[in-house]
Amino acid sequence: MDMLQTAWVAGYLEGEGCFTxxxxxxxxxxxxxxxxxxxxxxxxxxxxxxxxxNGPYTRPGRQKFWRWGLxxxxxxxxxxxxxxxxxxxxQHQILTALMHYRRQAAAFGSxx
Numbered sequence: 001m002d003m004l005q006t007a008w009v010a011g012y013l014e015g016e017g018c019f020t021x022x023x024x025x026x027x028x029x030x031x032x033x034x035x036x037x038x039x040x041x042x043x044x045x046x047x048x049x050x051x052x053x054n055g056p057y058t059r060p061g062r063q064k065f066w067r068w069g070l071x072x073x074x075x076x077x078x079x080x081x082x083x084x085x086x087x088x089x090x091q092h093q094i095l096t097a098l099m100h101y102r103r104q105a106a107a108f109g110s111x112x
Contacts (some may be wrong), residue, residue: 001048001049001081005048005049006081006082006085007085008048009045009048009049009078009082010082010085010086011085012034012041012045013032013034013045013082013086013090014085014086014087014090016034016035016036017032017033017034017090018031018032018033018034018093019031019032019033019075019079019090019093019094019096019097020033020097020100021097021098021100021101028101029071029072029075029101030071030072030073030075030076030079030097030098030101031069031070031071031075031097032049032051032069032070032075032078032079033067033068033069033070034067034068035065035066035067035068036065036066036068037063037064037065037066039053039055039056039066042066042067042068045068046068049070049078050070050074050078051068051069051070051071051074052068052069052070053066053067053068054066054067054068054069055067076098076101079094079097079098
């Protein structure tokens with residue numbers, strides 16, 4: 001991503017994003033995620049940052065929505081790339097996700 005794309009991705013994820021880590025079936029991973037009713041915006045995010053867009057999903061009485069996600073090493077790289085653009089609250093969320101990811105790696109006997 002160039003600087004303009006990085007800033008756009010950071011701005012979008014500041015408002016709509018989520019940064020986490022998880023483990024499933026003994027595998028650890030970092031994750032960036034966003035949900036939106038605007039499929040075209042999530043496709044722009046996908047074009048800039050990678051990942052996949054899934055959906056549409058529906059809930060009774062609500063508009064359909066899509067989910068963008070980026071996992072693993074690519075998510076870690078993105079978190080680090082956008083970190084300086086993010087608010088203190090989002091920076092804290094990113095650091096928490098990365099620390100949790102490292103703890104999971106240690107618990108499973110591997111290094112990130």
